[in-house]
Amino acid sequence: DVKVTQSSRYLVKRTGEKVFLECVQDMDHENMFWYRQDPGLGLRLIYFSYDVKMKEKGDIPEGYSVSREKKERFSLILESASTNQTSMYLCASRRTGYGYTFGSGTRLTIV
Amino acid sequence: KQEVTQIPAALSVPEGENLVLNCSFTDSAIYNLQWFRQDPGKGLTSLLLIQSSQREQTSGRLNASLDKSSGRSTLYIAASQPGDSATYLCAVSSSGGSNYKLTFGKGTLLTVNP
Numbered sequence: 001d002v003k004v005t006q007s008s009r010y011l012v013k014r015t016g017e018k019v020f021l022e023c024v025q026d027m028d029h030e031n032m033f034w035y036r037q038d039p040g041l042g043l044r045l046i047y048f049s050y051d052v053k054m055k056e057k058g059d060i061p062e063g064y065s066v067s068r069e070k071k072e073r074f075s076l077i078l079e080s081a082s083t084n085q086t087s088m089y090l091c092a093s094r095r096t097g098y099g100y101t102f103g104s105g106t107r108l109t110i111v
Numbered sequence: 112k113q114e115v116t117q118i119p120a121a122l123s124v125p126e127g128e129n130l131v132l133n134c135s136f137t138d139s140a141i142y143n144l145q146w147f148r149q150d151p152g153k154g155l156t157s158l159l160l161i162q163s164s165q166r167e168q169t170s171g172r173l174n175a176s177l178d179k180s181s182g183r184s185t186l187y188i189a190a191s192q193p194g195d196s197a198t199y200l201c202a203v204s205s206s207g208g209s210n211y212k213l214t215f216g217k218g219t220l221l222t223v224n225p
Contacts, residue, residue, distance in 0.1 A: 006154075031211055043200075043215045050211060058212075090154055099145050099160035100202075100213060104153055 003027070004103035006091050012109045019078040021106055023091030029101075031094040032074035034058075034066065036087040037105075043090065049074055050096075081110045113138045113205050117216035124191055125224050132186040132219045134201030139179045142204040146175050146186050149198045149218070158199075159186070163206065191223045 007022040025032065033048040035058075045058030047066040055066050063085060067075045074093075078085055091103040114137045124130050134144070143162045147155040159168045159175040161184070167176040174187040188195060198220050202213040 033211075033213075042217050043213075045212060048211060088152075092155075094211075096211075097142075099143070099157055100155075101157060102147070102155040107152065 004091055004093050004101050006103040006106050008106050009104065010107045012111060013081050015081060015083060015110055017081045019081050019108070021076040021089055021108070023074045023103055024072055025093040026072065027093060027095070027101065028071065029093040029095045031096060032068065033092040034074070034076045035090045035092065036060070037090060038087050046076065083110050086110045113203060113214040115201055115203055115214050115216040117201055117219050119219060120217065121220040123222040123224065126191060126193060128191050129187070129189050130191055132199050134184040134216055136182045136203045138205060139182050140206045141179060142206040144177055144184050145202045147200040147202065149200060155200065193223045193225050196221055196223050
């Protein structure tokens with residue numbers, strides 16, 4: 001069965017910390033994505049990568065960066081965590097032209 | 112800019128009822144449309160994917176239809192069960208250079224009562 005795995009289900013970090021969220025897929029998909037989901041705002045695209053070492057900004061990239069050194073792994077980095085980055089973070093992957101597969105999500109709380 | 116609307120926002124039905132969830136989108140130039148299910152605090156589970164050239168897809172008790180010209184999709188759930196209780200999300204992938212991007216509706220919260 002195909003899988004997108006996010007390294008943590010729940011994470012609590014302090015304001016100002018550098019935070020890494022990891023995502024791994026085992027489907028050899030070219031495209032990978034990071035979304036955040038907030039009540040009333042729905043899902044919003046932060047960054048995506050269409051190939052190794054390639055990345056593009058989504059709708060809300062401010063305060064975030066990403067890294068994709070290997071095809072199967074896509075990391076989201078919060079450079080200096082702030083309380084307004086408390087959210088549910090969802091990783092997804094896709095073979096070009098096909099549907100998305102999502103991970104189980106990381107609930108991140110910044111205190 | 113593509114916008115996706117889901118109606119109703121919430122729906123409560125008794126077990127065994129057949130039901131329809133609605134999704135509309137403003138730009139008919141889509142690449143595909145995908146229906147997801149989300150349980151509280153969890154990630155998204157893909158239910159059905161309809162490519163732009165298709166009219167419907169079926170999986171078990173689920174049937175999704177697509178009418179590009181009118182900008183609408185429906186998700187039909189037959190013989191609903193309490194285990195179907197979840198939020199159902201519709202997402203559209205637009206055609207052209209941005210077909211990577213999914214635009215989501217806000218979802219329909221479904222409750223199936225035993």
